[in-house]
Amino acid sequence: MNKKFILTIASACALLFAFAPAKAQDDLSKLMEEQTKAVKGEPVIATFKTTRIINAQSVETVKKRTLDFRIAHRFGPIGTNGGGKHTLYGFDASSDIRLAFEYGINEKLTVGLARCKSRETLQGLIKYRLLQQTTDGKVPLAITLYADAGLMAEKAPDTRYSNYAHRLNYCTQAIIARKFSSGLSLQVMPTWVHRNFVSYHDDENDLLSVGMGGRVKITKRSAIIFDYFQTFSNFRKSKVSYTYSKPTFAPPIGLGWEVETGGHVFAIMFSNSAGLMESDFIPNTTTKGNILEDMRFSFSISRNFPL
Amino acid sequence: MKKNILLLLLLAASIVGAKAQIYMAKNGEISFHSDSPLEDIDGKSKTIMSLFNTSSRDMMFTAKIKSFDFKDQLMKEHFNENYLESDKFPDATYKGKVNETIDFTKDGAYPVTTTGKMNIHGVERDITEKGTLTISGGGKNILIHCEMMVRLADYKIEIPKLVVTNIAEVIAVKVDIPFVPYVKEEKK
Numbered sequence: 001m002n003k004k005f006i007l008t009i010a011s012a013c014a015l016l017f018a019f020a021p022a023k024a025q026d027d028l029s030k031l032m033e034e035q036t037k038a039v040k041g042e043p044v045i046a047t048f049k050t051t052r053i054i055n056a057q058s059v060e061t062v063k064k065r066t067l068d069f070r071i072a073h074r075f076g077p078i079g080t081n082g083g084g085k086h087t088l089y090g091f092d093a094s095s096d097i098r099l100a101f102e103y104g105i106n107e108k109l110t111v112g113l114a115r116c117k118s119r120e121t122l123q124g125l126i127k128y129r130l131l132q133q134t135t136d137g138k139v140p141l142a143i144t145l146y147a148d149a150g151l152m153a154e155k156a157p158d159t160r161y162s163n164y165a166h167r168l169n170y171c172t173q174a175i176i177a178r179k180f181s182s183g184l185s186l187q188v189m190p191t192w193v194h195r196n197f198v199s200y201h202d203d204e205n206d207l208l209s210v211g212m213g214g215r216v217k218i219t220k221r222s223a224i225i226f227d228y229f230q231t232f233s234n235f236r237k238s239k240v241s242y243t244y245s246k247p248t249f250a251p252p253i254g255l256g257w258e259v260e261t262g263g264h265v266f267a268i269m270f271s272n273s274a275g276l277m278e279s280d281f282i283p284n285t286t287t288k289g290n291i292l293e294d295m296r297f298s299f300s301i302s303r304n305f306p307l
Numbered sequence: 308m309k310k311n312i313l314l315l316l317l318l319a320a321s322i323v324g325a326k327a328q329i330y331m332a333k334n335g336e337i338s339f340h341s342d343s344p345l346e347d348i349d350g351k352s353k354t355i356m357s358l359f360n361t362s363s364r365d366m367m368f369t370a371k372i373k374s375f376d377f378k379d380q381l382m383k384e385h386f387n388e389n390y391l392e393s394d395k396f397p398d399a400t401y402k403g404k405v406n407e408t409i410d411f412t413k414d415g416a417y418p419v420t421t422t423g424k425m426n427i428h429g430v431e432r433d434i435t436e437k438g439t440l441t442i443s444g445g446g447k448n449i450l451i452h453c454e455m456m457v458r459l460a461d462y463k464i465e466i467p468k469l470v471v472t473n474i475a476e477v478i479a480v481k482v483d484i485p486f487v488p489y490v491k492e493e494k495k
Binding site for chain 2: 028029036042221261306
């Protein structure tokens with residue numbers, strides 16, 4: 001009886017021995033799981049590939065100590081008013097060209113200088129990352145604040161710049177974004193544009209609008225991008241105007257495809273806005289009635305130089 | 308009869324003696340270097356979580372892809388977004404075994420080999436690598452050092468043709484893990 005008991009114990013021990021190595025690795029794996037689980041959430045990166053979507057600013061700022069040199073072209077309308085085959089569907093009639101140097105002072109703060117063809121505007125901009133989304137969901141959103149000031153440096157076409165302050169306009173914006181997955185990012189942008197000078201005397205100097213933008217990745221390095229701004233303006237909404245030449249205003253829409261190759265981000269886009277700055281495309285986008293013919297071809301190149 | 312009991316006791320004692328002696332490192336370092344005609348790329352993480360069982364000689368580590376730092380942030384973004392796809396594959400892991408029997412109480416540097424499964428970018432491969440195991444402080448500290456070459460194509464890390472001159476096909480990887488005995492943390 002005793003012998004049997006001892007034998008059972010002994011064989012049990014032998015069995016234990018046989019399984020010990022396998023068990024040891026399982027224990028180690030379990031311990032590893034415990035230890036790595038405790039790691040807290042990390043910041044969500046690359047909500048957008050670059051600091052712009054199409055017309056809109058994206059939630060991204062320029063990387064620390066990096067200079068982002070940006071070139072953007074907006075051509076003439078494809079169909080209506082100056083489009084068609086005589087301008088090669090707008091290619092001959094570029095409506096705006098923007099050259100910009102934007103520098104990341106640190107991960108959060110970006111400053112930039114730009115020059116636009118439209119009214120020869122010189123622009124200074126500042127962008128600050130207020131809140132960064134985290135992977136553990138504790139911070140579900142990213143928020144970036146944006147502001148710019150533009151100086152229209154063109155020769156006065158009429159009496160409009162009798163006061164120097166007429167040349168200035170401003171844009172202030174909050175960009176609220178969320179990267180839902182590696183493939184989908186969306187953002188909303190409450191925006192306030194102030195222009196010291198407006199062309200129509202019943203137009204508003206202050207305009208409030210809300211923008212929306214997003215990105216859907218189609219491959220690791222390319223994505224479909226889109227943005228849209230809805231402006232709240234009685235002048236734009238009303239059919240009545242004291243100005244007989246008042247055009248029909250339209251919300252700026254953009255749709256494009258962006259691709260990244262090393263340090264470049266290249267985007268090919270269509271938009272119905274003629275301008276490339278917030279204080280231009282938000283108040284000044286108009287339509288001739290057919291949104292497809294209003295569309296303009298556009299491209300942008302962003303090249304990053306680590307300094 | 309008495310003999311048998313003695314045997315049993317001995318057996319039990321040996322089990323207790325062989326009770327897993329676990330070593331841990333939270334600050335292991337992994338660095339890599341890509342050498343190409345256009346640019347050198349260096350990445351380094353100093354927060355590699357690693358475990359080592361000296362009785363079974365099982366060893367494993369987990370490297371968070373996002374913990375790798377680079378000289379500029381754009382490289383880090385590309386590393387995560389375009390190459391290692393850290394949203395899909397957040398960790399690189401190794402689970403293996405040191406092949407040689409070593410007396411872990413004796414100080415010294417031992418050339419060792421390790422065989423196991425490496426998982427990078429969601430691709431698991433069986434590998435055997437050479438390294439050095441250094442014991443100091445009478446078995447209190449165990450340092451594992453290993454240098455290996457990793458072929459990106461083996462782990463399905465694609466390099467687009469446009470940047471093929473910027474990134475090496477084979478990356479030199481250096482692993483340094485300073486183990487200390489694992490002490491179970493008290494739950495508060």
